[in-house]
Amino acid sequence: MTDPAPRLTPAQITAMHGLDYLRGLVAGRFAMPTLAEAIGYTLVRADPGEVAIRATAGPSHLNPMGGVHGGWYGAILDSALGCAVMTAVPAGRWYTTLEYKVNLTRALPLGTEVEATATLRHAGRTTGVADAVLRGVACGRVYATGSTTCLIMDA
Template sequence: MTTTPYTLPDRDRMLSMSGLEYLQTTLQEPALSAPISKIMNYWLDTVELGKVSFRGKPQFEHTNPMGGIHGGWYGTLLDSCMACAVMTTVPKGAIYTTLEYKINLTRAIPIGTEIIATGFLDHGGRTTGVSHGEIRGADDGKLYATGSTTCLIMQIHRD
């Protein structure tokens, strides 16, 4: 078995910016995007304080044994947009991680349908952030899934 080499984010560069600044930079430099976004076929679309959207198109490779889009695809997109909504409030020198998230699927996304996954900040505190999100059809606005998350925000102390 072979593995594909990858590059970890430049931690010093990331910590030199607020979360909002880093996401805005990612819009200009897509190479900074999380490696999973390539595998899952989604990309950062819009960034503003408290709101982040990704666009994506699930493909055959994202289906479950029954031929529907796997629930993990919905979960990955919602985790990304909701956590990044929290990231917009993370200060310079801090990082965050998802503590928990929940999703509800409301209908099946047809293969190849372009969607918009948007996260909306509910609370951005010193140690936690809470947000909710939704996946909608890019063309028709149909609701495909909703979710909520809680994230842990951590200050990084460099020696």
């Protein structure tokens, strides 16, 4: 039996380039963040300026009316958008979301596997901008879109 992947501290994460950290998550060298475990997503791809996150909404993600809660869509998209920005964050720096916007385009049937693909549009000295699409893996339908502006700063 192998040891579980370590969960890195913020200091360990900011000591490396953001893309290296994300690729370590994809490869299973590092444990996913606790939020990923709580809402059930996995980072499946990390390339320069583009990432993909997969998730399947379960019963714990429903609103009182029985639909997938809009906050779940938002959390998946915010995570993908931030990771797209992180692909350009050098060692010794970190980022945080300044604002993000989500547009829900249709109801997501419970149990549908989705993939959020986020693309970096700009990474400067102090800001990063990205956009994303949340699609059904099997059907290709768009369930939501999103965009973000992130602040990039010294660690």
